[in-house]
Amino acid sequence: MLVFEDVTKRFSGAAGPALEGLSLTLEPGGIVGLFGPDGAGKTTLLRLAAGLLRPDAGRVVVLGHDTRREAAAVQGAIGYMPQHFGLYEDLTVQENLDLYADLQSLPHPERPQRYAELLRLTALGPFGARLAGQLSGGMKQKLGLACTLVRPPRLLLLDEPTVGVDPVSRRELWAIIERLVREGGTTVLVSTAYLDEAQHCREVVLLREGRLIGQHRSAVFTAPLAGRVYMVPAGEGERRALQRSLEGAPDVLDALIQAEGVRLVLKEGGAPPVGAQPAAPRFEDAFVALLKPAAAGALPAAPRAVDPPSDGEVIRVQDLGRRFGSFAAVKGVSFAVRRGEVFGLLGANGAGKTTTFRMLCGLLPPSSGSLSVAGVDLRSAPAQARGRIGYVSQKFSLYGNLSVEQNLAFFAAAYGLTGARRKERLSRALCEFELTPYRCVDAADLPLGYKQRLALAGALMHEPDILFLDEPTSGVDPLARREFWQRINAFAAAGVTVLITTHFMEEAEYCDRLVLMSLGEVLAAGTPAQIRARAVRDDLPHPSMEDAFVELIEQHEAGLRSAA
């Protein structure tokens, strides 16, 4: 089906090769997952397979065709969906489908039936006349997939199709892909940053720094971890402290907060702590065990404590609303956040999270309601409130052509730091975030995880007591995400209040409390356990956070539809 023979690919300007001496054979049938940290070469591998890149050494054979000489034949038989699938946003859903049907030379008589199938599969039927640019993120991905599938391909290449997509749309996308394999006999090679998606895959290909680590069934990856994975039960309030203490233990490779407590992966020969119950290893444990750098595990230095922790509410939001023209992006949202809390804002694409965030940061005036941050009414004194908050936006807002040090110096200047304090904050930021080795590297050339660290370091330059993080972990690999949360937890322990949005449902478990938003409204608020409890049904006695999310949002949307 797909054969890589000793393939090497370099890009001019890059330090090392993107792929080096990679050999790989894919048997027909089923779904094969492509996993690896940022910069492992996943996208390069898929582009090589699609004939869009030419290998520097070795050869790539797809369905019997060499991509170097017979790229056209390859492209006639495969479907490839790039990471940012290029939908024509000023064309409607139907026009995009028509275009790809033309490009794939699908005969006209076959079209009505194929369109009907695809629209049913993707549930996009009612939106045929809508411009692609006006679809939600999840719907765009589904349309991209539909366009790729207009003529059923024998091999389907998908580059991170579920990144930035909410859990509801993510489930739908996977349902489509699985159905395709079952009914159409298509072989699928899919790269993803969601490790739990390994469960859908017949086989897993694991890459690191352009080299193949392994290609097996996911059970083969997890087999060495038998007997090394445990669950330490803990109540909701104690999980974070427990995780911190376990993380530092010499026998522990990885400690992760989950619904019931803290999940442990032990080093080889390590002994479990008292009270720990054995658990079944999953692919994520194997991923961490294989790829976690040996040096890591050292805790980042705890930041200085801010004001002594107290129970005061630092953010209070009452009946907050925001309209854009006739569209209500946020409708009557209320919640309060206590000092030192990690507070999550969850919701599907388009739920109003980012709009709420911008209002909290004083970047967008609310249309109605009141909100105070750090005891200051944002409507009357936004500048004063802004001096006490740090904000990391979805896109990290770094200057790509400035070095790490220059970016930090800029943030320091922007927050008005001078003299000895500025110097001290700069050197502490470099050291605290372990950015010293990268101090002279341009921000644009940093790996994604380091970009995220740098953005966080910049937002903390003026030692704010409230931190706003808008999807800081989107697209960041699991290892970098773990490290990120270690830092967040350390801040919270030091009394910094953290408000965070995320698409990763397991990250919702790391929050003390959270609100779940849909279509501009708050559906549920409370601790993770309280939210999970709302989705308990007879057939689902222990719903995960993701189950709860999907359940509550579907209920809400169905309620709205029946009301309308």
Added chain:
Amino acid sequence: MNTRLVGLMRKEVLQIVRDPSAIAIAFVLPVVLLLIFGYGVSLDAKHVPVGVVVDAPTPQTQAFVAGMRESPYFDVREYGGIAAAREAMQERRINGIVWLRGDFSRRALTAGDAPVGVAVNGVDANDARILEGYVQGVWVQWLAREARLRGGRLALPVELQSRIWYNPALRSRDYLVPGLIAVVMTLIGALLTALVVAREWERGTYEALMATPVSMREILLGKVLPYFVLGMGGMALSVAMALWLFHVPLRGSALVLFGSAALFLLAALGMGLLISTAAKSQFVAGLIAIIVTFLPAFILSGFIFDIRSMPEPIQVITHVIAARYFVAILQTVFLAGNVWSVILPNGAALLVMALFFLGIVARLSRKRLD
């Protein structure tokens, strides 16, 4: 016709229709430029404010000043002394001074070498030269009349009998508006095309397109054909405005006009596509297109400034500017007629440039990302 190409072209047309910026560049901008150049910009000097200083008024000086007042080119302001006139020129209230000294009448009639002091503000070199010429014209007319009054003939060794061909009224609009057509077509052919291709790179639509069985030739044709039609539309609009709004005469054949326009447009499309193979962001593509196609079409094509009066090295450079050949054809076909000795060599140059740029684009475009 093949369905892939039809699909690509249909997509392009839908995008043009729905994208306000494409409509703006293809239709609104040309109309604005034509209106500005048709009504607003004039390179003729008329009613130029000129100071006149007469040291000793006599009937002769009065006749001379009256001659200047009759001329439509001057707006005469008299000053009592040269000092006041100088001050007025410094403050840019007047563009020149004509100074008739005290011995003007006597020397004019006896020695024939009466001094008229003419000082011209050379800050605007173009205006200055025109002004100088006009004053001389008034001076010669005055001499002739003085001679007639005294019953003789002016004994000038050479008598000028000038006639202005092709544009007898010397309306600068008549040659600016045809030349502007080249600028308008550069906007659509090079700038707009470079921008829309760069936009496809930016939005990732090209990557998805390239992974389909469509060939590079089809992708390129799918861009060239729709924008060719759009460019010819912009050209037809400009010609219509030139003929019926600005009453520029069309003395040559419309066939030559549209034929040469088609060649020029192909060259411009080639340049636009070439830019987009190198510049994959709209910002960079736009800047490059403006600097290497739009500005040269404006400045170095002979549309405003005559190429032969440019410095030698710049003249050499103009040979690689496609607009230069097209402007030469445009001005000839509109104002002079089908002058084949102009049309053929310039048309051949356009053909060569069109083939050159489209050929390079076809060679350089690969269906690959590296």
